[in-house]
Amino acid sequence: DGGITQSPKYLFRKEGQNVTLSCEQNLNHDAMYWYRQDPGQGLRLIYYSQIVNDFQKGDIAEGYSVSREKKESFPLTVTSAQKNPTAFYLCASSNRGGSGANVLTFGAGSRLTVL
Amino acid sequence: DQQVKQNSPSLSVQEGRISILNCDYTNSMFDYFLWYKKYPAEGPTFLISISSIKDKNEDGRFTVFLNKSAKHLSLHIVPSQPGDSAVYFCAATPNSNSGYALNFGKGTSLLVTP
Numbered sequence: 001d002g003g004i005t006q007s008p009k010y011l012f013r014k015e016g017q018n019v020t021l022s023c024e025q026n027l028n029h030d031a032m033y034w035y036r037q038d039p040g041q042g043l044r045l046i047y048y049s050q051i052v053n054d055f056q057k058g059d060i061a062e063g064y065s066v067s068r069e070k071k072e073s074f075p076l077t078v079t080s081a082q083k084n085p086t087a088f089y090l091c092a093s094s095n096r097g098g099s100g101a102n103v104l105t106f107g108a109g110s111r112l113t114v115l
Numbered sequence: 116d117q118q119v120k121q122n123s124p125s126l127s128v129q130e131g132r133i134s135i136l137n138c139d140y141t142n143s144m145f146d147y148f149l150w151y152k153k154y155p156a157e158g159p160t161f162l163i164s165i166s167s168i169k170d171k172n173e174d175g176r177f178t179v180f181l182n183k184s185a186k187h188l189s190l191h192i193v194p195s196q197p198g199d200s201a202v203y204f205c206a207a208t209p210n211s212n213s214g215y216a217l218n219f220g221k222g223t224s225l226l227v228t229p
Contacts (some may be wrong), residue, residue, distance in 0.1 A: 004158075033216055036120065040124070042221035043159070050215075058216065090158055094215065101147035101166070102208050102215035108159030 004028045004107035006091050011112050013078075013085070021076045021110045023091035033104060036060065037088040046089075049074055058089060065114035078112060086114045121220035124163045127229050134192040136223050137204030141186065145207040149217065150179060150190045153202045162203075163190070195227045199228050 004025045013019045019025055025032065028066040034046040035058075043093025045058030074093075084115045088111050092104040120139045121222035126133045133165045138148075146167050164171040165179045165188065172179050192199055202224045206217040 031215065035219075042219075042220060043206075044120075044218040045216050045218075048216045081173065088156075092158075099216055101164035102217070103149065103161050104217055106151075106160070108158050109156065111156070 004091055004093055004105060005107050006070065006089075006107035009108065009110060011110060013112060013114050014082045017115055018077055019111070019112065020049055021078070021089055021091075022078075023074045023107060024068065024072055024094045025074075025107075026072060027104070027105060028067075028071070029093035029094060030071070031102075032068065033092040033094075034058075034064070034066065034074070034076045034115075035090045037090060043053050043090065046076065049058075085112055087112060116141075118145075119205055119218045119220040121205055121223050124221070124222050125226070127161070128195045128225065129185040130197055130225060130227055130229050131194045132194045134190075134199065134225055134227065136190040136203050136225065137203075138188050138190075138220055139186055140188075140207050142207070142209070142218075144197075144209045145218075147208050148188050149206045149208075151204045151206060151219075153204060153222070154200075157207070159204055176201075186198070192225075196209075197227050197229055200225055200227045 007022045012077045033048040035043040049055035065077045092108045095102045148196045149164040150162040153159040181188045202222045205220040
């Protein structure tokens, strides 16, 4: 079955530690995205990547970093510079461009809690 | 600044009746509008979309209406079922740049009661 796999599903981190969230897709999609969900805030874009070895900052990129070395993988690192990292993180992918709406397919999410 | 707004945080509807979820936007460059459904601790799933050149799109029990002059769209669910209880997100995207990333509203929590 094609889809997006995020791991771990739950993660606890001490303040001052970096943590990396994994996102792998086997949909052969070109574009990948990271969103963050907070209660009452909807989904906010952190980073996105249209092709391998290229990525762009979203609306709330500060304190985060990404890499896109392979088409299938788009890991997100939450650094100690992120002031309020406790949140639900969602990875998504899509076939960019072309006609029609850009429908994003989402993973199941990763819940990060900073202790 | 929030470009996609869902001003009703929650909505309660009886089973069998119509659910109407509303969404407003500010960016006239948005070309496509999408609705997603989300259960707690899961990723959103795509429901239905509409192009800015249309005013209605229907898929089974779900219909999306777009009023471009008012920068307003709505999702109608008829008839509503208890399994429709979830958070619904409105999203929009311009047809160029921004990596086609979606701009999401804050969501409306729908509760369908038996």
